Each structure stands twice: as structure tokens, then as C-alpha cells.
Amino acid sequence: MLNKIISGGQTGADQAGLDVAIKRGIPHGGWIPKGRMTEAGPLPEKYDLQEMPVKSYPKRTEQNILDSDGTLIVSHGKLTGGSKLTVELAQRHCKPSLHLDIKANSMAYATRMVASWLADNGIRVLNVAGPRASKDPEIYGATVKLLESVLGRGAK
Template sequence: MTTLIAAIRSGGQTGVDRGALDAARAAGVTIEGWCPAGGWAEDLPEAPGLLMDYPELRETPSPELAQRTAWNVRDSDVTLIIGPDADMKSSDASPGTALTKDLASSLSRPSRTVGKGDIEGTVEWLRNQGTELTVNIAGPRESEWPGAYEASYRIVGDLLRLSAGSQPSTSA
């Protein structure tokens, strides 16, 4: 059976990244991604860092966050940027989120910004991109958007359910 989303890719930072990885793991969808050398994340600055909880991720040679971001965009079919709403402007984005948008454009990778009210439209957009997609999920850290983890977990969970033919959750 062909699936729409074969894997969720993310860098494992607090907030949107981890919410996406955890939602995919809970749904039984493959998780993968690049993280900075040493598994660095804002809440886990010492090696092995986030690799203790997310051994599926691979370290980049560099501790620089930009390399992790670039490689995750490069190695995905599409990128979804999760934010407080689907109309998030580049000027409203965190530096990492803005970099993700720029890299997706420069690498000619399809990207879309997703807010909590845009699940059905996003699934339709994904269907137009193909099947067996590796979807890179990016967005603000928890420190940049309090509640990012919960929002991302809910949005990615809903995307996975709806893309598999089930209904999205009704929780707010």
C-alpha cells in the first residue's frame, strides 16, 4: 500500500521539531533527521544531547545549526513550517525558521507554512507533491514560541491521521 507520508524528518530542537518527531513516533511513522554535532539542543547542550532520546537522528560534522537545517531541507521531498498561523511572514519568523524558508527556496524544495487551522489544505497540498514523501518539519523553538511542542504534536498528528484517511483530532 502506498502512503502519502513515509517519514517525518526534523532536527530535534525543542518546540516544533520535537513535537513533530514525537507525533510521528506515536503514529508509527519513520522519524529521521540531521542534528548538530554532539546532539546539541537548547535544553540538552552536552553530548550526546538529544541523541539519547532520538537515536534515529544523525549528527552533522559541524555543530553549526545552519548545516543541520540545510541538510534536513536538502534530504526531504517537502518542508512544512509550523507556526502560530499559516500566514506567518518571514519577518515574524525566528532566525532558524527564516533560514529554513530561504533554503527551501534556494534548493527548489516545495515548502508551505502551516497553522492549526490549515490541516485539510495542507494534506491536499501534500497529495499534489507525490506519495511516499519524506516531510521535513521546521519551526520555532519552545523558547521562541511557548506551546510550540503541543501545537506541532497536534498538527503533525492531525496531518498523519488525515493523510491516512482518518479524521483530525477535535482537541483545541
């Protein structure tokens, strides 16, 4: 049962996770770089994220990994940049992570995989990560669809 969804607030997968939490009435949060900066400018105040004391995206990523029980990384294809770093940091801190390539899996399979991973790892605070919107314009919608499907299976 998820108690909270967190992310770094970036456009794309991060904001999809936060928006699903808000829509579903699940508490949300996470850490964002100083200035609440995203690639589209400052993160709107409707998102209840804490500012880091520095402007570093990697530091924000690491803090969200540490503050969660596990990290779900959603992508269309192989991981690059910050998403790849997310997996590396989760491994370094011995935190569960699951990379779901939406392009390589059906939604039904992806839903089962995430639901099983959440249950098997006792995930209560979920960190949602993945590419920003400028790198993958379709990741927001895919992440929303996946999370809604998982929560519809009783993961809430």
C-alpha cells in the first residue's frame, strides 16, 4: 500500500508521478533543486516539494532515493543522463529500483511488474523518475497511464 509518492519535480515522468498522487489523494513530496527549477522554469507551488540548499540535480536525485523505499524509473528505451544516474545511485545505496521500458512491454505486463515489485519490496514511499519532457514528450502520459493502472489494481 502506497503512503506517499515523491519525485524531483522535473517535467515528464517526475511530474506525472506527482499529478497521479494529487489526483488520487495520495500524499506527495520530494526534493527539488534550489529555486524550484525545472526545464520549464520554477515548479508550480501546487507541488509540495522541499528545496535543496543547492541547485544540483544529482544531489536532489540522491536525496529522493534516500527518502523513499524504492524508485520506479519509467522510460521509452534505454536509460541515459539523469535516469541512468538514478539507477546507479539506487544501487550504490542498496535501495530497490525498477526500470520499466514502456516501449518494450505491454501495459498489462508493466502493470503486473510494478504491482509485484511494490508488494515484494514493501514500498510505501515511492520515488517516480524518468526522462524529462524535452527528452521524451510522451513520457508524461505513459507514466500517468502506468501509475493509474497500477493503483487501479489496489496498490493504493
